[in-house]
Amino acid sequence: MTADSTPALVKQADADTDGPAPAGPPAARGPRARNTKAYLTYVAAKIAGAAVSLFAVLVTSFFLFRLIPSDPVKQMTGGRRVSTEQLESLRHQFGLDQPMWQQFTTYVGDALTGDFGTSYQFHAPVMDKIVEALPATLLLTGTAYVLYSALGIWLGTRTAWRNGSTSDRFNTALALTLYSVPSFWLGLLLIIVFSVGIGPVPGMFPTGGLESGNETGFAYVLDVAHHMVLPVITLVAVGYAQTLLVMRSSLLDEMGSDYLTTARAKGLRDDAVRRRHAVPNAMLPTFTLMFVNLGHVVAGQILVETVFSWPGLGGLFYQGLSVPDLPLVQGLFFVFATAVILANTLADVLYPLLDPRVGR
Structure with a gap:
């Protein structure tokens, strides 16, 4: 090796170490690009399936x-x-x-x-009747949806985490009972007990309708809330039971996982293990159920609205069936189905963001 060869080798090593990176995208971007493409393909397939379902409806x-x-x-x-x-x-x-x-x-x-044409019995465009009745349905079912979702998740988490306790057995038995009760039967029972009055229990709530018709301002708000009590209780009783059972089952499946044992071994308190690790993973099936129920917020509850004479889409659908008012029931049926299909599609689109295993 000559005296001048060493600097040359050093220069070559420096050039190999400090020189610019080879042209082309980094290798690490490959999996990310493939995941993005797979997700977009997955979303496109779900949207196409929803479009086919809507046409079939x-x-x-x-x-x-x-x-x-x-x-x-x-x-x-x-x-x-x-x-x-x-x-x-x-x-x-x-x-x-x-x-x-x-x-x-x-x-x-x-x-x-x-x-969707003109209603036979109302002599008005079907979409106008739907838009007119939609706020009442959203008020009733939307309020019930928020209440029974929060209550079902909270109680489902507590009952599963205390599996086998007295509170677990009581809440599970009550949820199973309420889940099996027809909503219209429960509504009629509440009307008999709390609207008509039975024995020592006086009639405290209206038998139906949205308002009394003679209130304004804040008194009107209180009047509407007074009319909402029994139908909301009916919807919450059935809805929370379903959410509780799904949440409890999902959390029980997670409780034996190794990652929870590892979290406890790191010194985390039991409450932190449940809140930060177990519940987020157990929420995935409940997340899907919540989106399905979100579609029912628009679709309304036909039987409950009919029992309580609630002036929403459900009651309008019942009136249309009595004729039958073909344009009205066809339009309402399509709106109901569209709400459920869109809610399910939205759940399918968001699910891979919560669980990367989906859609691959």
Whole structure:
């Protein structure tokens, strides 16, 4: 080796060590890019599936209610003596004299633009009636949704963490009982006991409706809240039971995991282990259930709203079925199904962000 060779080698080593990185993206970006692409593909598949489901609902809503053995025109005349010419005129007015295929194509074409036709009994656009009744449904079911979700998660966590205790057995048995009770039956029972009054219990709450109709300002708010008590209790009783059972089951599955043992070995208190480690992982199934129930907030509770004469979408749907008011029930059915499908799709889209194993 000559005297000049050493500096050359040193310069070459320095160049290899300190020189610029090779052209091209870093290798670490490869898995991230693949994960992003897989997630976008997963989201696109879910959105496409939701679109197919919505179209299937649109088709189903047309044929389903035509299976009802009733003539809408005769129902609207209320049994009055009406000539054949008048009946035919009404059928022509509502488009019921057209061939079935023509009614179907007209319905689908209009529905894709947001036009569900005109209600037979209200003589108003179906979308106007839906928009008019929607706030009452959101007020009732939205309030119940927040209450029973919070209550179900809290009690489900406590009962699972104290598995086998007296409180666990009591809360689980109560939840199973309430979950199996029909909501309309529970609503009728509450009306009998707390609205009509029975024995020493006086009637304390209205039997139904949204308001008394003679209050303004803050008194109006209190009046509406007074009318909401029994229907909200009915919805909360059934909804919290379902949430509690799902949350309890999920947390019980997590309690034997190794990561909880490791957390305890690090010196974390039992409360911190539950709150920071066990509950977040056990929330995943409950998260899905909450989004399913979120769709039902818009869909309303037909039986509960009917029992309590609540002027929401559920009560409107019941009125439409009594005729049957085909444009009204078709439009409401599509809105109900759309709310549930969109809520489920949103849950599917967000789920991989909480659990990276999903969608890969």
